[in-house]
Amino acid sequence: MTRSFPAAEKSFRGIWPALLTPLTADLGIDHAKFAAHCKALIASGCPGVTAFGTTGEGPSFSLQERKEAIDQLIKNGIPAAQIMVSTSCAALPETLELTRHAVTAGVHGCLMLPPFFLKGVSDQGIIDGYRYVIDGMAGTPFKLYLYHIPQVTGVPLSHHVISTLKKQYPDTIVGIKDSACNTEHSVGLANAFMKDMTVYVGFEPDLPEMGKRGSTGAISGLANFMPRLVKRLVTEPDAAATPAERERVVKLIGLLNGYSLMPALKGIMAILSGDKAWLRVRAPLVALTADEYQALEKTIAAFGIDTKSE
Template sequence: MTEPQNSAAPAAFRGIWPALLTPLDADLSIDHAKFAAHCKSLIARGCPGVTPFGTTGEGPSFSMAERKEAIDQLIHNGVPASQIMVSTSCAALPETLELTRHAVNAGVHGCLMLPPFFLKGVSDQGIIDSYRYVIDGMGSDLPKLKLYLYHIPQVTGVPLSHHVIATLKKLYPQTILGIKDSACTTAHSVGLAEAFMKDLTLNMTVYVGFEPDLPELGRRGSTGAISGLANFMPRVVNRLVTEPDAPATPAERERIIQLLGLLEGYSLMPALKGIMAMLTGDEAWLRVRAPLVALTPEQFKAVKTTISAFGIDSKSD
């Protein structure tokens, strides 16, 4: 294993990097042209970058070959590599390492990484060792890696404790720049902010995936987010975290809470794809990979009715 790094870490990302929905062709392969167009549309609406293959993007449902090809195609189709953050999370560590090395050598901004998520009840030391396997495995490419730890225990069943985060940050201060907390618990996110953002010498940023918590974290120094709702509401999501005390923020936060409430009766990723299908007029967005199940025609009709009444304005949202 490598020796602990000693010098200060570079700056973490700022702004909203949407957790991209992944468009699919009729055979459920990735629609590369549509994927790139979606990325470029979001960047044109003010997003500094985009994040493919996270939870919202059904990342673990795609093979290593598919994910590498998708990143290559995004870059080939005009999405700047420096404006891409790749979720390289896999259950198998060698695959996580391979995807991470590929992303770094493609020139992306950084990588978002879950702990291995197949085995449950693993120890903190096992989680630390898992991240060390990937980070140390980067070899001479390690100085190019910017890594964001990804905590979403309700999905993975493998939480990241403060001890794990602090140990990895101490070992790799130049590499680990932040934490994405998608536990959707305000107290947990605030606890991470208190532990890792108060001490400015740590150079560590906590980002939340649960949009209603963005103002609270913005007040504590968070500078952005990786957000699923930002696929179609990037501006309002950005304002929640960058303007937490603006006069309009409470109303915009309540609007986000209302939207999430409207989607509670659906599986979230198919519902988000339903909103994309409605807003673009392209029902191909409805397609998902198993084990997810696409909205039925009746469900899609209901989503269209509900979201039309709610109202999403592409100019302000």
């Protein structure tokens, strides 16, 4: 049985894909293709999109590049209220500046990693990092989603950090994205915090379990090319077809295990769109080799992705 909580009204619903970022030949952001990708996802039923998260190689782009990309998405017809931006930068003043720019532009909200350059830091240091940005917004209201992905950042968000920030900024902190890919941890977050804010997961196989516990959507990498299926996993967790669809996602993730994830996801976009420009990534990521692309092409052809129903 699916539960719901009043706190969910403050946060987003549905699937806001963790956008892959298309690049030009000189590895700049391809603004036209970026906007076209957003429009296609919104047309498929996604209520919004999420730019510059981990899937989007966010910290690999400069402050100015990300500010310009936000402006270009809006200029090219993506409603600001349907954009979420991961504003995480290594330097807190840049995180604040990007957050201020995004909020001023009218975006739905901001997704934010803890300060991630230094490892082994204390809970208080992490709290102070978030406070620097929130207090720096000088009372400007905005929605902030905490972002837990310790296998990438090396800096986990403890329950103490989350509860402290929620108590200090109850109207600002509206959700948390847990991308640790640990079901037990995600369930623990849901049990601890779902009454006060929405807990989302990035690991798609956990979506039915989280949907049953009141989660209202997801920021998902696979949703770049199968948003409808991902949506069903979290919004229809008790449906008869859900176990089979979950196993389909588990199988796809397993097929990608031999690849670096972001280049592989871009490879799938290239295969499905027929546009190999999607293969481009920024260092330190390395694009798929010709042999890897051909192997992935065969794998995806055998797996089959129906872009009209999935």
